[in-house]
Amino acid sequence: MDFISIFSLFVLACFVGYFVVWAVTPALHTPLMAVTNAVSSVIVVGALIASAAAQGGAAKWLGLLAVVLASVNIFGGFAVTERMLAMYRKKDPSARALGPTPTPPLKGRG
Amino acid sequence: MHQLTASPAWVSLAYLLSGVLFILALRGLSSPASSRRGNRYGMAGMAIAVGTTLATHEVASLPEILVAIAIGAAIGLVAARRIAMTAMPQLVAAFHSLVGLAAVLAAAAAFLNPEAFGIALRVTPIATPSFLSIFPVSRLELALGAAIGAITFSGSVIAFLKLNGNMGGAPILLPGRHWLNFGTLAAIVGLTAFFTRDQSDWVFWTIVGLSFLVGLLLIIPIGGADMPVVVSMLNSYSGWAAAAMGFTLGNSAMIITGALVGASGAILSYIMCRAMNRSFVSVIAGGFGAETATSAGAVADRPYKRGSAEDAAFLMRQADQVIVVPGYGMAVAQAQHALREMTDLLKEEGVRVKYAIHPVAGRMPGHMNVLLAEANVPYDEVFELEDVNSEFGRTDVAFVIGANDVTNPAAKTDKASPIYGMPVLDVERAKTVLFIKRSMGGAGYAGVDNELFYRDNTMMLLADAKKMVEEIVKAMGR
Numbered sequence: 001m002d003f004i005s006i007f008s009l010f011v012l013a014c015f016v017g018y019f020v021v022w023a024v025t026p027a028l029h030t031p032l033m034a035v036t037n038a039v040s041s042v043i044v045v046g047a048l049i050a051s052a053a054a055q056g057g058a059a060k061w062l063g064l065l066a067v068v069l070a071s072v073n074i075f076g077g078f079a080v081t082e083r084m085l086a087m088y089r090k091k092d093p094s095a096r097a098l099g100p101t102p103t104p105p106l107k108g109r110g
Numbered sequence: 111m112h113q114l115t116a117s118p119a120w121v122s123l124a125y126l127l128s129g130v131l132f133i134l135a136l137r138g139l140s141s142p143a144s145s146r147r148g149n150r151y152g153m154a155g156m157a158i159a160v161g162t163t164l165a166t167h168e169v170a171s172l173p174e175i176l177v178a179i180a181i182g183a184a185i186g187l188v189a190a191r192r193i194a195m196t197a198m199p200q201l202v203a204a205f206h207s208l209v210g211l212a213a214v215l216a217a218a219a220a221f222l223n224p225e226a227f228g229i230a231l232r233v234t235p236i237a238t239p240s241f242l243s244i245f246p247v248s249r250l251e252l253a254l255g256a257a258i259g260a261i262t263f264s265g266s267v268i269a270f271l272k273l274n275g276n277m278g279g280a281p282i283l284l285p286g287r288h289w290l291n292f293g294t295l296a297a298i299v300g301l302t303a304f305f306t307r308d309q310s311d312w313v314f315w316t317i318v319g320l321s322f323l324v325g326l327l328l329i330i331p332i333g334g335a336d337m338p339v340v341v342s343m344l345n346s347y348s349g350w351a352a353a354a355m356g357f358t359l360g361n362s363a364m365i366i367t368g369a370l371v372g373a374s375g376a377i378l379s380y381i382m383c384r385a386m387n388r389s390f391v392s393v394i395a396g397g398f399g400a401e402t403a404t405s406a407g408a409v410a411d412r413p414y415k416r417g418s419a420e421d422a423a424f425l426m427r428q429a430d431q432v433i434v435v436p437g438y439g440m441a442v443a444q445a446q447h448a449l450r451e452m453t454d455l456l457k458e459e460g461v462r463v464k465y466a467i468h469p470v471a472g473r474m475p476g477h478m479n480v481l482l483a484e485a486n487v488p489y490d491e492v493f494e495l496e497d498v499n500s501e502f503g504r505t506d507v508a509f510v511i512g513a514n515d516v517t518n519p520a521a522k523t524d525k526a527s528p529i530y531g532m533p534v535l536d537v538e539r540a541k542t543v544l545f546i547k548r549s550m551g552g553a554g555y556a557g558v559d560n561e562l563f564y565r566d567n568t569m570m571l572l573a574d575a576k577k578m579v580e581e582i583v584k585a586m587g588r
Contacts, residue, residue, distance in 0.1 A: 001122075001360040003247060010353060013366040016133055017373030023140045026469065026494050027483075029378060029476030030198055031149075032139050033345050036371040037205045039132045039152055040348045042364050043213050045163045046355045049226055050219030051178070052169045059223035060171065064178045066215035069208045071182020072189070074156055077205055079190035081149050084198075087483040088142040091490050 031084045038077025044070035122362065124162040129366030131155030136370055142489055159363045167226075195484040196441045199341060199473040200273045206344045207266035210325075213259025213351035214318060217252050220358060221314050224248070229358060246306045248358055253302040253314065255354030257321040262347040264325030269340050272329075273473055279334025287331060288395065294324045328394065334473070335515070338382045339393045341474045346375025378475050385469035385495075387521075387531040414550065417569035419581035422509075422544050425569075427586065429506035431462040433498065435535055436478050437471045439512020439546070443575035446485035449511060452579050453487070455586045464501070465492040466535055468516035499536050508540035512575050514547075518560045529558055543568040546575050 001009075024032050047070055050063030131151045138148015169175070193201045221244070224230035229248035234240035244252070271277035284290065298320050305313045332340055353368020355361075383390050426432050434453065440446060453463045465487065471478045482492055502508060510517055513535075520527040521534045537543050545568055562568055571578050 001362075003357075006357055006360055006362075006365060009362055010357070010365050010369055013129070013369035014373055016366075017136075017370040018377065020133060020136045020370065021374045021377045024136065024374075025139070025141060026381075026467075026476060027479040027489055027492060028139045028142065028145060029381075030202075030474060030480045031145065032136070032374060032476070033202050033341065033378070033474065034198075034205075035135055035139070035149060035152055036345055036349065036374045037202060037209065039135060039156065039367050040209050040352045040371040041212065042128070042132075042156065042159050042367045043209065043216055043352045043355050045159055045361060045364060046216035046220065046227075046359060047212060048160065048163045048175065049167055049359070050216060050223060051175055052164070052167050052171060053223055053226035057223070059219040059226070062215045062219040062222070064171075064174055066212040066219065067175060067178040068182040069212040069215070071179045072186040073182075073205050073208050073212070074186065075183040076186025076190045076201075078149060078153050078156070079187050080193065080198075080201065081152075082146065083190060084195075084480055084483070085142070085145045085149060087195075087480070087486070088145070088489050089483075089486070090142075091488040 027088070028085075031081050034077055034081040034084065038074055038081065041070040041073040041077065044074065121162055121166050124158055125361055125363040126366075128155040128159040128162070128363040131158070132363070132367050132370060136374065155363070194444075195480055196444055197274075198480060199337065199477060200270055202474060203266050203270040203273055203341055203344070206341070206348050207263050207270060209348040210259045210262030210264075210266055210344075210351060213348070213355060214256050214263060216355055217256035217259060217358075218314075218318070220355075221252055221256075227359060244309050249306045249309055250302065251354050251358040253305045253317050255351055255358065256314070256318050257298055257302065258347050258351040258354060260318050260321035261325040261328070262344055262351055264322045265329045265340070265347070266325075266344050268326055268329040269337065269344060272334060273337060273341075279337075281331045281333040283331050284327070287327065291324060291327050294320055294327065298324065331395075332393070335470075336386075336393050337473045338470050338475055338477075339379050339386075339390070342375050342378035342382055343394075344375070346372050346379065349373070349375060382470055382475060385533060387529075387533065412564045414563050415566075415569050417544070417571055419571070419578060420585045421569065422571055422578075423582045423585035425542055425544065426456055426461065426507050426509070426582075427459050429456075429461050431464070431501075431505045432456060432507045432509055433502065433505050433537075433540065434463065434465045435508060435510045435513050435517060435537055436465065436467070436482070437511065437513025437516060438473060438477075439514075439548075439575050441472060441477065441481055441512070443512065445511060445576035445579050446481045446487075448576050448579040448583065450482075450485040450487055452583050452586070455583060463491060464498060466495065466498040467492060468495050468513065468533075468535055471513055471516055495533060495535060502536045502539040505540040506542065508535075508537040508543045510537060510543060510545045511579070512546065514560055515558060517545075517562055518558060520558065520561050524561075527558055538562055538565055538567070541567060544571055545569070546571045546573065546578050548572070548574060 047063045047066035132155045135148045135152030138144045220227045224244045230242040230244045233243045349371025356364025467478045517537045521529045521532045
């Protein structure tokens with residue numbers, strides 16, 4: 001791709017990002033940070049290219065180290081997001097027992 | 111010819127698909143109901159990006175790569191599983207630092223082996239050995255990617271140390287720091303421009319070194335209460351670093367992701383700044399709360415009402431509606447589970463319970479919501495500032511646990527107050543305010559005394575947040 005088409009894609013993606021992120025509910029801002037963290041590790045693509053090259057030398061080792069770091073983020077980021085999102089639940093008495101501190105189901109007065 | 115330009119159309123389409131899946135991942139977060147599906151889209155997008163890259167480049171060292179991924183995956187999964195929800199801000203800061211460092215390393219690898227990235231031409235000048243000349247545009251992108259990555263890395267390390275308590279939360283002010291920061295940034299910009307003309311090693315590594323330095327200098331003077339802005343800002347930077355790398359590789363997945371993450375962090379920073387009524391520049395300039403903290407001692411002798419757990423239990427059981435206002439103190443005391451137990455007992459008594467969250471409560475955006483979710487509080491009982499603020503006037507008890515500055519009425523009335531103009535929760539309009547605080551000594555993170563403590567309708571509950579809530583639960587059981 002030439003620079004102008006890449007740049008056009010970038011500008012349009014910024015607008016998409018703007019609208020998508022404003023639509024995120026504030027209650028999920030922490031998971032948003034965790035998941036953006038995971039997806040920004042797509043930088044692993046650059047690291048893979050460097051570490052996969054046959055005649056790499058120092059570049060190969062830098063690339064491999066970057067692959068390790070980015071993988072920590074990819075797996076850790078998605079896993080911790082999943083863990084957080086699994087905790088959000090609606091008012092639903094039957095779902096209560098699934099939480100980390102199960103409390104016996106409560107009955108109303110009378 | 112290198113593979114990048116020779117790649118078939120499906121490769122570009124695969125990267126585009128992965129970018130679209132990342133958009134859907136963020137889109138899913140518009141509601142908790144769709145959020146988990148969104149996260150799966152994100153995982154699928156990443157798998158496609160990695161798979162496509164491995165399938166279309168020479169893979170001379172697949173075993174090494176798989177080992178590298180396995181090591182990273184093991185560390186990441188263990189960290190994700192073990193981390194306490196209260197420590198989430200530290201974890202996110204640590205993850206940001208890794209993205210930053212990975213960006214620096216990837217840029218450095220591309221600089222050292224430009225041929226593999228298809229960003230250089232071999233030139234053979236007369237009388238000198240041939241060498242690889244990196245395209246000037248690619249040099250610019252590499253330098254930018256490495257610089258932003260380095261700032262993200264060192265800045266996130268400082269943010270992590272401050273959030274994790276290894277380093278004091280108080281701002282550290284170096285003399286002449288604004289000039290120092292400005293000079294270093296100017297040097298980075300100048301060297302980046304020079305790098306497009308001269309691709310010598312020293313230019314690249316000096317840019318990287320100075321960027322590490324500027325990341326440290328930028329975050330050191332910023333105090334603990336401003337950390338939500340810092341964490342969001344670093345989030346944004348990690349996105350721009352990925353975008354710069356995407357420009358180098360002409361990779362649509364990286365560009366879309368970089369723009370998304372960059373926009374996300376920028377918007378979160380903006381929301382946090384607005385919630386503190388402070389400009390982004392003043393937050394980044396740092397030093398907030400450093401000078402004012404010393405003057406807080408003068409007002410310690412004013413009379414206030416002190417209550418016991420029994421008083422609190424009695425008041426809340428009589429109430430029609432209780433609004434809970436959690437803050438960072440709740441996270442520190444790990445009081446969210448006890449709090450949930452307390453509100454369950456209240457609900458059993460027929461009391462309506464709501465939670466009111468200020469956007470900057472805690473140490474990162476949405477910090478309180480996650481903790482309440484962890485304690486199994488249904489998210490439809492949790493309200494944002496603007497949705498719940500009008501209700502305090504119709505509320506019998508406002509229960510403030512670990513929050514301080516976000517409830518300070520001085521923000522509305524006292525023009526001399528450093529937090530004047532900050533939107534606050536109108537807790538003082540409730541019939542009774544129950545305010546849990548460790549002792550009357552310390553002021554909030556902004557270093558401002560809270561007028562709320564001395565009001566007639568405020569009852570101070572002086573104890574550790576978790577212990578106090580547990581005692582209230584016990585008192586309710588009687």
